Amino acid sequence: MPLDDSRYAGAVTTPSPTRDRLLDAFEALLIEQGEKAATLDAVAARAGVSKGGLLYHFGSKDALVDGQLARMAALATTDVENIRNAPAGPVDYLIRTSVNAGTPLDRAIIAAACLAQGTHPSANEAIAAMRAQWLAVIEEAVGDPDVAEAILLVSDGLYYNSALANPMPAEAHDPHSPESTQQMDRLLAVIAKLLK
Amino acid sequence: MPLDDSRYAGAVTTPSPTRDRLLDAFEALLIEQGEKAATLDAVAARAGVSKGGLLYHFGSKDALVDGQLARMAALATTDVENIRNAPAGPVDYLIRTSVNAGTPLDRAIIAAACLAQGTHPSANEAIAAMRAQWLAVIEEAVGDPDVAEAILLVSDGLYYNSALANPMPAEAHDPHSPESTQQMDRLLAVIAKLLK
DNA sequence: TACACTATACCGTCCAGCCGGTATAGTGAC
DNA sequence: GTCACTATACCGGCTGGACGGTATAGTGTA
Numbered sequence: 001m002p003l004d005d006s007r008y009a010g011a012v013t014t015p016s017p018t019r020d021r022l023l024d025a026f027e028a029l030l031i032e033q034g035e036k037a038a039t040l041d042a043v044a045a046r047a048g049v050s051k052g053g054l055l056y057h058f059g060s061k062d063a064l065v066d067g068q069l070a071r072m073a074a075l076a077t078t079d080v081e082n083i084r085n086a087p088a089g090p091v092d093y094l095i096r097t098s099v100n101a102g103t104p105l106d107r108a109i110i111a112a113a114c115l116a117q118g119t120h121p122s123a124n125e126a127i128a129a130m131r132a133q134w135l136a137v138i139e140e141a142v143g144d145p146d147v148a149e150a151i152l153l154v155s156d157g158l159y160y161n162s163a164l165a166n167p168m169p170a171e172a173h174d175p176h177s178p179e180s181t182q183q184m185d186r187l188l189a190v191i192a193k194l195l196k
Numbered sequence: 197m198p199l200d201d202s203r204y205a206g207a208v209t210t211p212s213p214t215r216d217r218l219l220d221a222f223e224a225l226l227i228e229q230g231e232k233a234a235t236l237d238a239v240a241a242r243a244g245v246s247k248g249g250l251l252y253h254f255g256s257k258d259a260l261v262d263g264q265l266a267r268m269a270a271l272a273t274t275d276v277e278n279i280r281n282a283p284a285g286p287v288d289y290l291i292r293t294s295v296n297a298g299t300p301l302d303r304a305i306i307a308a309a310c311l312a313q314g315t316h317p318s319a320n321e322a323i324a325a326m327r328a329q330w331l332a333v334i335e336e337a338v339g340d341p342d343v344a345e346a347i348l349l350v351s352d353g354l355y356y357n358s359a360l361a362n363p364m365p366a367e368a369h370d371p372h373s374p375e376s377t378q379q380m381d382r383l384l385a386v387i388a389k390l391l392k
Numbered sequence: 393t394a395c396a397c398t399a400t401a402c403c404g405t406c407c408a409g410c411c412g413g414t415a416t417a418g419t420g421a422c
Numbered sequence: 423g424t425c426a427c428t429a430t431a432c433c434g435g436c437t438g439g440a441c442g443g444t445a446t447a448g449t450g451t452a
Binding site: 032033034035036037113114116117118119124127144146147149150152153154155156157158160161164165186187189190191193194 | 228229230231232233309310312313314315320323324340342343345346348349350351352353354356357360382383385386387389390
Binding site for chain 2: 406
């Protein structure tokens with residue numbers, strides 16, 4: 001008997017490792033080869049699972065999409081806390097983590113952006129909800145809502161640029177490289193002009 | 197005998213109206229329903245042409261993509277001149293036209309962004325080339341390359357947000373509405389802080 | 393015995409690309 | 423001027439493959 005999807009609707013029960021492997025494979029295919037390549041067969045193969053095994057965990061492709069978005073939302077919630085409590089300040093943290101370092105959240109967001117273009121409405125909503133959380137934190141930190149919006153737009157620009165201009169498999173441009181760090185420092189210096 | 201594509205490689209000869217209608221239909225489907233929905237049948241139907249007619253003008257789906265990107269590049273080249281000679285200044289023009297007003301270039305860019313996610317490498321290159329032109333003009337206008345980059349990132353953020361968060365058919369948020377204009381004015385006021 | 397799968401086969405649908413045909417407009421020969 | 427021929431601009435049907443989803447029989451572990 002297939003799993004009841006509602007079992008995983010929240011983060012209540014312990015998810016199986018296979019389930020997470022399937023979501024990882026789904027995201028990897030979305031990121032590396034686009035939505036069209038992320039077929040059920042391909043996802044199952046990449047996760048080292050049979051197609052039947054995939055459909056055991058996710059009864060349909062829509063369920064797989066929902067699972068991906070739910071996992072992203074969970075990761076985003078903890079990320080917002082990281083932003084709020086960042087030692088160097090929320091703005092510094094937000095901008096520095098906008099450049100796709102290959103973290104699970106980064107991958108989840110880029111994958112969701114792929115789904116959003118496929119006009120999957122729930123993907124759009126999930127992304128919009130995440131952005132709203134970010135905006136709230138930044139606004140809380142900088143005071144001025146217009147400045148907060150501008151900073152978030154820079155963050156968006158960084159994200160979509162690294163997502164689109166980068167169909168490469170791995171860390172082709174490592175965010176910890178000296179060039180990237182210097183570039184980031186200069187960008188943050190420019191942004192600092194906005195804060196009073 | 198099918199058309200030789202090289203005939204249209206430049207803007208030398210007069211392109212047929214059907215050819216442009218096909219590209220319009222292709223872009224519309226990409227924007228409104230995503231890459232997956234932009235099938236040859238759907239494009240042909242939307243353009244009011246048979247599938248055979250489409251394949252007469254574009255010998256393959258790749259040729260259709262190439263045609264779309266080539267038209268975008270042509271539009272972008274004239275846009276760069278508009279930016280350079282804008283009465284209110286390049287920065288003002290760039291930011292105000294980053295919000296998807298439904299111009300042919302706007303539509304072309306959003307359609308190309310859809311193609312880029314499908315990991316069509318030529319789409320990535322075409323977008324990168326366009327961005328490089330923009331960056332050059334803005335850098336020329338503001339002097340500081342870091343400030344130019346930050347401004348372009350805001351522009352990118354605006355673009356991708358309006359592209360992704362907006363799978364709506366038409367001008368659901370008209371850029372000439374009072375709210376949009378006010379929001380844009382406030383954003384430009386924030387950006388003005390970066391310029392000296 | 394139940395759970396978490398594997399492996400295989402199959403169905404209906406959709407899609408890219410191909411092919412034969414058609415209608416029309418134009419060109420050169422006589 | 424008209425006949426033979428060519429080029430352009432399509433139409434619409436077909437095929438082979440892929441995809442989502444279903445079904446079923448079987449396996450190993452706890």
